[in-house]
Amino acid sequence: MPTDSCPFESPIATVNLCPDNAQRPYNADAVRDGAETIRRHAGEALTGLFPEGSGGEPSEAKAEVWSNWDEFSALAAQLETLSEGLGLAADNGLMSGSGGQAQGGMMGGGTGMMGSANTMMGGTAPMMGRGGSFDAAALAAMPADGVFNMIAQSCSACHTKFRLEKN
Numbered sequence: 337m338p339t340d341s342c343p344f345e346s347p348i349a350t351v352n353l354c355p356d357n358a359q360r361p362y363n364a365d366a367v368r369d370g371a372e373t374i375r376r377h378a379g380e381a382l383t384g385l386f387p388e389g390s391g392g393e394p395s396e397a398k399a400e401v402w403s404n405w406d407e408f409s410a411l412a413a414q415l416e417t418l419s420e421g422l423g424l425a426a427d428n429g430l431m432s433g434s435g436g437q438a439q440g441g442m443m444g445g446g447t448g449m450m451g452s453a454n455t456m457m458g459g460t461a462p463m464m465g466r467g468g469s470f471d472a473a474a475l476a477a478m479p480a481d482g483v484f485n486m487i488a489q490s491c492s493a494c495h496t497k498f499r500l501e502k503n
C-alpha cells in the first residue's frame with residue numbers, strides 16, 4: 337500500500353484520516369466512490385496480500401496473521417461488508433442531518449430516523465464483537481458517518497491485533 341498518497345481520505349466533512357485534515361462539504365457521490373475504493377481492498381483482496389511466509393522484516397504484519405488466520409480473514413470480510421454498507425448509506429447523509437436526502441419510506445419517517453440510527457449506533461459494540469456479523473441492509477439505514485466510524489474501528493481493531501507497532 338502506498339503511503340505517499342492517501343486513499344482513505346474521507347469525503348465526509350466531520351471525519352478525516354488524512355494529514356491535511358481538510359474539511360469538505362458532504363458529497364454522497366464521493367462517499368460512494370470512497371466506500372467502493374475501500375471495498376475493493378477489503379475481503380479476499382486484503383487477505384491475498386498476506387501469503388503464508390510473507391511476514392518478518394520489513395513487514396509490520398504480526399505472526400498472528402497466519403496463526404490466527406480465521407480471525408484475520410473475518411476482520412477483512414467485516415471491512416468488506418462495512419464498506420458495502422457505507423456505499424448503501426451514502427445518501428443518508430450525516431448524523432447531524434446535513435447532506436442527506438429524505439429517505440422517509442426507507443427510514444420509517446423523518447423523526448424516527450435519528451431514533452433508529454442512534455439505536456443502531458448503540459448496538460455498535462456488540463456488532464463489532466468477535467464473530468459478530470454485519471448486515472449490509474442494517475448499515476444501509478444508518479447515517480453515513482456512523483458507518484464510517486465503524487469502518488475506522490474495523491481498521492484499528494485489525495491493526496491492534498495483527499500489525500506491529502513500529503516507529
Ligand code: HEC
Pocket residue numbers: 337338339344374382394395396397398401408409411412415487488490491492494495498499500
Ligand atoms: C484484516 C486486517 C486489517 C484491516 C481490516 C485493515 N488493515 Fe491496514 N494493515 C493490516 C496489516 C497486517 C498491516 C501491516 C502490513 C505490512 O506491513 O506488511 C496494515 C498496514 C496498513 C497501512 C500501512 C501500509 C504501509 O505501506 O506500510 C495502512 C496505511 C493501513 N494499514 C491502513 C488501513 C485502513 C485505513 C484500514 C481501514 C479502512 C485498514 N488498514 C484495515 C491489517 C489490516
